[in-house]
Amino acid sequence: MAPRVVKGGPGLTEYLNATKIAEPLFGDVQKHVLEKAARPSGRRQDVLHPSEMVKSDWCHLAAFHRLRLEVEPAEKSKTTFTRENIFEEGHRTHSKWQRWLTEMGRLAGDWHCLFCDGYFWAEETPEACEYCSAPTSCIEYAEVPLNAHPLLIGGKADGFSPQDSALIEIKTLGLGSLRYERPEFLERYIVETDHGRLPDMTRLWRDFRRPLPAAVRQVQLYMYIANHFEDLPAERTIFFYDFKPTQETKSFTVAYDESFSEPLIEAATAIVDCLQTDTPPFCNLNGRAGCASCLEFKEDDK
Template identity: 40%
Template sequence: MAPPDPKARKARRAALRPTGGLKAFADAKRYDESLVLGPTQKHVLSKEGRDLSRRQDIIHPSEMSHGDWCPKATYLRIKNLRDGGTFTKEAFGFQSLNIFQHGHEVHHKWQTWLWQRGVLWGEWKCLNNEGQCNWSFYATAPSQCPNCDSTNLEYAEVPLSAEEELLIEGSADGFVPDIQALMEFKTVGEGTLRFEEPELLKAHTHKTVDGKSLVDYPALWKGINRPFRSHQKQGQIYLWIAEILGINADKVVYIYESKFNQGTKEFVVQRRQKLIQPLLDSAQEIKDALDHDGPVPECPRGGCKHCEPKSAEKEKESGQETASAGKGSPRTDRPAARRQGTVVRRQATRGDSRTPDKPRRADG
């Protein structure tokens, strides 16, 4: 009788471990006897599960800017909702939610500083619930609500919608009219590098004499000399929508804040629509398929876990990778007109973006 295979035993144990929401609940159960941590984890996980405010019937700039974006999966999600289906929200564990919350707080910090400087423009919401105001308005660094004079205001960022054009909708972290710049605030940690710049992380990870891996964090942070590719694409999509809405922005200023040592960096990227034209073409294909019974957009990898989860699982089991020219590589068999860019862009009239009026489409 052959001795048991340690690798096979390890694989069976891994298969039995809870994942997703079940894992998050199991992790929280460990702290049942704690005074603060366990109850707080359960509270956060429960609250996250009830939050369904993020729209799923549009295309998010953050999803389409990543190299593994699957237009077919986005089409299927939106079509399912239009046909009366439901959307199952991805379950995150407490650690992931904690990371997200840290990012939100960093955004709030930088936005508050720009507000205090008197340069931050965007949508503001009055939180004077006692006076039942709840007014929403656009302005540059206001000190009070124009409707009720309350100073209890909240910054709602810069909503950017091209739903009418290409079903795309998102929001920039801020806008500074004096320098005509949209703002994006990003926190950078080891996980960020693992996803966005794995080669850079690998270059600054070293093996010790006992085989352990150590990351040279100071050198890693120093090695970041430009915004990550997905961040650049996201910013360019925002600039494209801003032009449609008549917001006078010609650049994106990225503020990167290190999770390693709270170091900060600034990057300035000018408008470069060529970078996102293939993404706009894919969004046009999604819209055509949904609104005009056009052909269903193809998966760039010939099938992936996002658009064909069952087939992806089978391929993973057989040890075969999905057909691809590389992660996020665009297909080359699309019609030539699509590759060259067929999206019709509206000619925006650039006006005074400091006006408190809500941005309007230049042709509307």
């Protein structure tokens, strides 16, 4: 068999490092995962993603360029094996909770028939495909599409429970998430041990009493879209959190408050207006000088 040839591009350094690992199979697995990650993801580039909009470093000018070109800067597509492994664990956690809710008949949303490739909405676990009558074993849950088409916003919630008038959001919590979003909270639980400064997992998880801020902002935007654009009565969002270090779980409820989303809706409206007139907005993070996100598009143009 001829050896594989890997072209230069995002993830190449990580790929080459995988070839140096002492255990060949482990290295082959890493190379396989990175090869898959280098393929087009299918993630839409013609919409604003709520997960990006709620970040403190969301750049309106970068969003304008991405929507206009329908492509991300090369820097955004770089990845590592560790990052892909984290994503895979997150997918498995989602599947677990969605399977349990499906078995209970408590999950509404889009459903995908693996037999005919059709998608259809159902308020509870369907007994057969709406199009070809394939049995439940051929049907998988496809989550809850949330689109504000006039504003070019598109996303998906992890689930919707009609009985609770609630969106479902499934999260995993690890130390990396806390370091990024709530470092001051994490620091409270760092203790000196014989192995250095380590977090007290028991106390940390005991005192974790609310979802991370970005997650709250994201579900508020989801609920805004559900109520204003999808005719979906989402009065609250129910969070299911899995704690990675111990596999313990917690649930939180966040009530709908559209005031959270009004600035984001205004920003999306302004970006759409700029697209219609082909007039780039100023960078909202660093004015005329630009920030790292929008400057990447200028570098790509060069």
